[in-house]
Amino acid sequence: MARTEMVSLKRVHVVTSLTAHQATPADLAERVRGRSAIETREHHVRDVTFGEDTSRVRTGSAPRAMASLRNLAIGALRLAGRDNIAEVLRHHGRDMTRPLATLGPT
Numbered sequence: 001m002a003r004t005e006m007v008s009l010k011r012v013h014v015v016t017s018l019t020a021h022q023a024t025p026a027d028l029a030e031r032v033r034g035r036s037a038i039e040t041r042e043h044h045v046r047d048v049t050f051g052e053d054t055s056r057v058r059t060g061s062a063p064r065a066m067a068s069l070r071n072l073a074i075g076a077l078r079l080a081g082r083d084n085i086a087e088v089l090r091h092h093g094r095d096m097t098r099p100l101a102t103l104g105p106t
Contacts, residue, residue, distance in 0.1 A: 046070055049086045 014028050023031075046052040050070045057066050074085060082088045091098065 042074070045074055045085050049089060 012029075012032055014032060016023065016028065018028075046067075050073075052067070052070060055063070055066060057063050077085055077088055
């Protein structure tokens, strides 16, 4: 039996300061895919690891403050060279002195 694959097309409009000679359509497509992958990765960490979408913090400026704290934690861990945020959080959850050791001050 022959297998039929579906093909889908997606049109994306991109604004750039590059000229047509500086960036080909393939270059632009690669940049858009790269940015999308980064956004997907970061959303996944915030949503799955920190449970952002299930957070019950919904009033006043608390949601924005919590999002800022999550971003601070993710950024600090990435600057410390940690790629697997979930693993680091599980590891640090057992000993409250470990987060400071990860960030440098002891």
